[in-house]
Amino acid sequence: MRNGMWWKSFLAVWMSVVIWAAFYYAPRAKALGETTRVLFFHVPCAWVATLSFIVAAIASILYLRNARPQYDWVAYASSHLGLLFTVLASVTGAVWANEIWGDPWNWDPRQTSIFFLMLIYAAYFALRSGIEDPAKQARLAAVYAIIAGVAMPFFMFIVPRIYESLHPDPLINESGKVKMNGKMLQVFLSSMFGFTVLYFWMLRQKIALLRGEFMLMKKLIQEGEAR
């Protein structure tokens, strides 16, 4: 647990500084006014949601190569976090969009993409909940995660061709140049880093929970068989 304390204290300090900087240090962008500050929290959420998806897909491939339950825990825990962060990103996105576009939901490509991720996570959990045997559950869920992972790039490619985007493009625009000024970029990247570390901390906790549940089940069943 000493290791855990280190994570916790680092995150607490780092994220406090990020929050302070987001409100007092970072300047406002012209078109967005005060709501510029949303960017420092909303975008990292969307990023973490995507990261969870990638981690889950990689863990699923590893599981199919070598059926160790650890890989399945990573895939499952990461999907769980992915669902949380897609919900957070889309809810906060809707709050912000309601202010700036006057409409909480308008199928902007990025809203659509995050919605797509949410659907996949939901289907993934629906599939898992229907299978009792843990090995079978892990195997079929892994296959589904991989198929969804393959569909994802197509989705990213198709959506912008069909829907026009209003979404601000603060980091990278079409010419590939960074549009944020120095201070904004500092805060933004620090926040991205903080959220990424936070994600791995949460992943660690969730995996610990899954391992504990696994151990408990094993113990209970062995006790039952001994009787």
Added chain:
Amino acid sequence: MINLAKVLDAVAQADSAVAQMAQPEKVVGENIFVVMAVTLLIWFGILGYLFYVDMKLRKLNDRLAE
């Protein structure tokens, strides 16, 4: 089914929606409460999740220790 209908509907409305929103209104984005709401939603979400996992983990460890 409803969501599918929305996706499909959006294809139809994409053009008109863009036309409507191309001109930004005069004062938008100065509402600091929106920023507050977004920030709080995210932190409550994350903390709530962590507390939930922590609570379950503690219960589980107790049971395993028995």
Added chain:
Amino acid sequence: MLSLLSKGLVVFRKDLRLEFRSLYALNAIGLFAVTTITAVSFSLGPVRLEPNILAALFWVVIFFSAMSGLAHVFIREEEQDTGDMLRLVFPPNAVLVGKWLFNIVLLGGLCLLIIPLFVIMLGAEVGNWPAMLAMTASGVFAMATVSTVIAAIIALSGSRGALFAVMTFPVALPVLMTAIHGTRVALEGGQLADCGNDLKVLFSFTIVIMTVGFLLFETIWRK
């Protein structure tokens, strides 16, 4: 490879024969399509729909018809305990080939029913027939591919079809969006070349999903 294809054809012909004896899937998807189109036509009365709505409706009908019948080809094997016989005798990928061909034929046949119904009951005017047929064919091809792979997961998970639509929808969404876009262009009278991009997307998507399907099918199929 050749033996895979010929054994796949054996499975395909067996499924076709079984289908003609019971007509289960054919009834399920055919009646679904007819009911939906009739309901829409009935509630619209003399009103005629715009091409963009028609295109969306067309693919919604195909998607949900597929969801009502395409999983049956795998579920039947598990329900009647014949799956083990297939596992014992056939190479796994030959089974996938057979089921895939069967679903393509089933969904393709459905379109032969749906297109006339759209023209007659909903008064759809097709601007460009070659483009329309190309879009339908490649869309159905892609849809049948995605559904077949997901259907295998569904059948083996033991959930017997309840989750089929929920699980297929996210993966089939790229197909739906592209097909609706292209069909709308075709209905409005665009040339075949105007749908070129959509056709490319559909074909590459189908090939990628099928490749992944072949790589992973054995892990799904073995119990």
Added chain:
Amino acid sequence: MDLHVENLTQRFGFRTVIKETSFVLPAGQSLVITGDNGSGKTTLVRLLCNLLTPTAGTISYRNGKGALEGEDLRGRIGLVGPYLQLYRDLSAIENLAFLARGRGEKPDAQKIRELLEKVGLKGRGKDPLKTYSSGMLQRAKYAAAILHNPDLLILDEPTANLDEAGKEMVLAVVNEQRKKGSLVVATNEAEERTWGEQHVVLA
């Protein structure tokens, strides 16, 4: 074709059904698997048929040339078991022809007719299986299992659902198989335990 089973373990979830079982069955010998209900007879049979992937350990079939896998193996095993069904909407002849094609052979109408006569289904080959009694279904399964003259015939509860005449048919099949190749029988019937030189008792 020799069968080598080494340290075979099968778990479902956290339950261990088969624990570190090893045995060797040389070509031409017969094996009887016995054990109480739920002791894993069927699991072992399904593992031997490659219908399940073992949690740990190996099952290998070897002949003079080396280990047999995939396509080479599929044509050499025949199985009769209560969980293995034929298509109820197809006739016996159609079922057998389908299985022959699946093994890459051209179905031989003459051979199929003789086989059906042998298992006691003469004259009923063209009827769909859903018109059969459970005893007749069991006979049809035997026809399906020995259609390709398997090197190894595996029988799970061989005489379930069969009357006296049916048991005689099974005995004839078993005796013939013991002359031609290997046999594995999973059973608890006293009479059937005498069918093998080797025994595996599952606890």
